[in-house]
Amino acid sequence: MLPDHFGYQHIYSGLRSHLINEGVQDTKKITESIKRFFCQAYDADYEILCSGGMRSEYMVDVLVTSFNPKEIFQKKTLSLLPTAFRAHLAVESELGGTSASSAYGVMKNVGEDFVKLLLIQADRRVMIMTSLPYAHETGQHVERRIESLRQLYEHFPALDSGVLVMHIEGGQPNSTQVKVSIGEATIRGFLISEDGKSVHNL
Template sequence: MSSDQFDYKHIYSGLRAHLITEGAQDTKEITASIKLFFCQKYNIDYKILCSGGTHSEYMVDVLVTSFNPKQIFQQKTLDLVPETFRTHLAVESELGGTGASSPYGVMKNVGEDFVKLLLVRADRRVMIMTSLPYAHEAEEHVERRVESLRQLYGHFPTLSSGVLVVHIEGGQPKSTQVQVKIGESTIRGFLIPENGKSVHEL
């Protein structure tokens, strides 16, 4: 496996191309498409824990590990099964959910999942999110939401490797619940570096 398999730019470009090619329309389909991307990308060399995959979801939406945390002991001897315990990648996707009918409700859900992501001990982290603007906000509301995540990242001083944030444009075309849409111009990637002092758009 090439050394860039867990590189943030590599992950972002692959995920973006996958979502555009798959062309999922509603939020449920898009969430399933996101999980499919990570399952297909890593399932040969790693254990993938996510709903709909070979192993069920564990702690966050997607975990890419060197072991199955639900099978760590041998049945008769209770010896440890895996030789190494390593989480290569943790992924959270928050594209709506309960209460996601206002800018605050959407960001509250995103923030809760982002904290879960930061609590997981992983080599790399990916946060996939959407947002809604307040009426008075200019077009930079996406940058403001990502900046809020950067500030939150800064409250976890022992973190390393930064976070890839993938933002998918959201709107409210038919209902009060946020709906995301996939297109060439609706997916953006941001990198919060290890030191958490800035945000770089990819």
């Protein structure tokens, strides 16, 4: 059984509070803030692989493991260094950017990152995303995007972890580039159930 600090509600509440308290609004800085949260939360007891500082990414944006996958063998003997191989948490973040300036473009990038989470062998999976509505879409476009992810998850029947999806409201106030907004009302949490049959609001 995983410790409570890997529980989805715990992660969602902690990350949401962290982002609101830091109050950054620039998309690049929000991404950095997300990575900083996971480093601060798990660095004392686990290996954290993500970009920034002296760290580097491995497979996904943030990977929390019981071992360092970049240090598997001893230099002289080639004996295995780790005694346990486990990925506790995998995180992907897709908040738009220059390559995603439309409803389809943003969701296409989200889908690609989401599939990474589904392919990786990890105990817990977290997707942090934004979305844009189509011009003709009225209301609840966020729920429709989450439903698309649920359907995608359902195509991986071997999975039983569920997925925490954190949605941060996005828009295009001054240009075609997506800009996300951090605030009490702009961050929402959704939990895709372990069997992929339902979505619960957090």
